[in-house]
Amino acid sequence: MPATPLTLQPRPIDASVDHEIQAIVTGSSLSQTCTTDLAAGPWDFDSRPGYGPGSSMGDVIPTGSPRQGELPREYREASEEELHARIIAAKHALGDRVVVLGHFYQREEVVAHADYVGDSFQLAGAAKAHPEAEAIVFCGVHFMAETADLLSGPDQAVILPNLAAGCSMADMADIDQVEECWEQLEELYGPMDRADAEGLVPVVPVTYMNSSAAIKGFVGRHGGIVCTSSNARTVLEWAFARGRRVLFFPDQHLGRNTAKAMGVPLDRMPLWNPRRPMGGNDDAALEDARVILWHGFCSVHRRFSVDQIDRARLEHPGVRVIVHPECPMDVVDAADEAGSTDYIRKAIQAATEPTTFAIGTEINLVQRLAAEHPQHTIFCLDPVVCPCSTMYRIHPGYLAWVLEGLVAGEVRNRITVPADVADPARVALERMLSARPSPQVAP
Incomplete structure (x- = not known):
C-alpha cells in the first residue's frame, strides 16, 4: 500500500x-x-x-x-x-x-x-x-x-x-547477539543450510522491518526474510514452507500474536533471552519449538493494558477497541481487533456511522486520526500523553x-548502508515483496 x-x-x-x-x-x-x-x-x-x-x-x-x-x-x-x-x-x-x-x-x-x-x-x-x-x-x-x-x-x-x-526495539537485537544465537542453535540443530527429507531446513530467520540494516543483512545471508506488521502472517507462511522453525526478531509480541492466530501453541514458542546460554531454554524446548521469539518489544505498545481496555468499555459502552499487534498478547486478546497502523487508519475511514474508537498505538497518530474524523469519538487507550520518545x-x-x-x-546527516550489508539486506526485502499468502499452513 x-x-x-x-x-x-x-x-x-x-x-x-x-x-x-x-x-x-x-x-x-x-x-x-x-x-x-x-x-x-x-x-x-x-x-x-x-x-x-x-x-x-x-x-x-x-x-x-x-x-x-x-x-x-x-x-x-x-x-x-x-x-x-x-x-x-x-x-x-x-x-x-x-x-x-x-x-x-x-x-x-x-x-x-x-x-x-x-x-x-x-x-x-x-x-x-x-x-x-x-x-x-x-x-x-x-x-x-x-x-x-x-x-x-x-x-x-x-x-x-x-x-x-x-529505536529501542531495533536495538534489542544487535548483530553480535544474533550471530551468537545462530551459532548456539547450529550446535543443537546441525548445519542450518542442510534440508531434511522433506526439504525443510532447521531454522528460517525472520526479522521485523523495525530492525537495523545489519540484521536485515544477516537474514538475507541465511535464507530468511523481512516482515511488516501488516504481512507478518504471509511471511511466517513463507518461512514455515521452508523450515522446521522460525527465529523471529526483534519484537516478541508481533511474533507471538501472529503465530498464535495461525494456530501455533504457546508452548511451542520459547523466548530467547540473548543474555543467557541457549536463550534460557533447554534442548527439549528448542527441539520442539515452532517459533523462537527474541526477547524484544516496543516500549510504546507495551504501555497498553487490559485494565485500560476494561476502563474504556466501562466508560464508553459499545466502544470499538483496536490495538497494534506489537501490544502484549493479553491486550490483543482483550481488544476487538488488532492490526497495523494502516489497518487502524482504514478501519476508522471505513466506519460509516459515528463510532467511538479506543486505539492502542502511538499518540501522535491517534490524535491525528481524531482531528481528521470529527464524526467519530477517537481516543488513545493510554490516558497518559507519552509519545514515542x-x-x-x-x-x-x-x-x-x-x-x-x-x-x-x-x-x-546522510545515512549510508555499506554494500556488504546492503546487498544481502535487499535480498531479504525482495523475498518479502515476492511472498504471497497461502490458503492454509499447518502450525
Whole structure:
C-alpha cells in the first residue's frame, strides 16, 4: 500500500501532541504526561546517551549509538511559526530535488511538511518511487532511513534530521547477539543450510522491518526474510514452507500474536533471552519449538493494558477497541481487533456511522486520526500523553536545518548502508515483496 501524499496545510491545533504537552506543563490542561521534559526542545538531550524523554527506564541505549551534534542557536530559538515558514521556503527553493517523508508517529508540526506519510515500509516505497529526487529527508528513526537507503538510488542522499532518533526495539537485537544465537542453535540443530527429507531446513530467520540494516543483512545471508506488521502472517507462511522453525526478531509480541492466530501453541514458542546460554531454554524446548521469539518489544505498545481496555468499555459502552499487534498478547486478546497502523487508519475511514474508537498505538497518530474524523469519538487507550520518545526527537528545527543545508549545497546527516550489508539486506526485502499468502499452513 503506497504512502499517502499530503499537502502543506496546517492541521487543526488539537491534533498537536506538542501543544497538548505544553498546555499540561503550563497548567492549562488537566491531562497527564509521562514526563514534563517532553516540553523542552530535543536538542537539550542530544549530548546525553539515551533515547530521550518518555523512554522506558529499561531501555538502555547501546554504546556507540549515533549522537546528534549541536543544532545552531537560530533553529533552537526560532518560534514554531518561523520554522514553519523557513521549511516551506526551503522546500519551495528545492522543488523536485527533495522528497520529505513523515512517519505516522511523527509530531504534527513535522508531518505538516511531509510529501508522503505512512509506515516505514510505505515510506521506503515512496522514496523508491522518486528517482528524480537528489535527497530524501526521512522524518522517522534510524532503521527507517537505512531501509530507504537500501531501496533508493545510489546517487540519492537519504537524510535523518536528528541522528539521535533511534529505536529501542531495533536495538534489542544487535548483530553480535544474533550471530551468537545462530551459532548456539547450529550446535543443537546441525548445519542450518542442510534440508531434511522433506526439504525443510532447521531454522528460517525472520526479522521485523523495525530492525537495523545489519540484521536485515544477516537474514538475507541465511535464507530468511523481512516482515511488516501488516504481512507478518504471509511471511511466517513463507518461512514455515521452508523450515522446521522460525527465529523471529526483534519484537516478541508481533511474533507471538501472529503465530498464535495461525494456530501455533504457546508452548511451542520459547523466548530467547540473548543474555543467557541457549536463550534460557533447554534442548527439549528448542527441539520442539515452532517459533523462537527474541526477547524484544516496543516500549510504546507495551504501555497498553487490559485494565485500560476494561476502563474504556466501562466508560464508553459499545466502544470499538483496536490495538497494534506489537501490544502484549493479553491486550490483543482483550481488544476487538488488532492490526497495523494502516489497518487502524482504514478501519476508522471505513466506519460509516459515528463510532467511538479506543486505539492502542502511538499518540501522535491517534490524535491525528481524531482531528481528521470529527464524526467519530477517537481516543488513545493510554490516558497518559507519552509519545514515542525517539520519533519525538525529530523537531521542525532539525527539519529546517537539513533542508536549508540542502539549499546551501550541503548534505547533513546522510545515512549510508555499506554494500556488504546492503546487498544481502535487499535480498531479504525482495523475498518479502515476492511472498504471497497461502490458503492454509499447518502450525
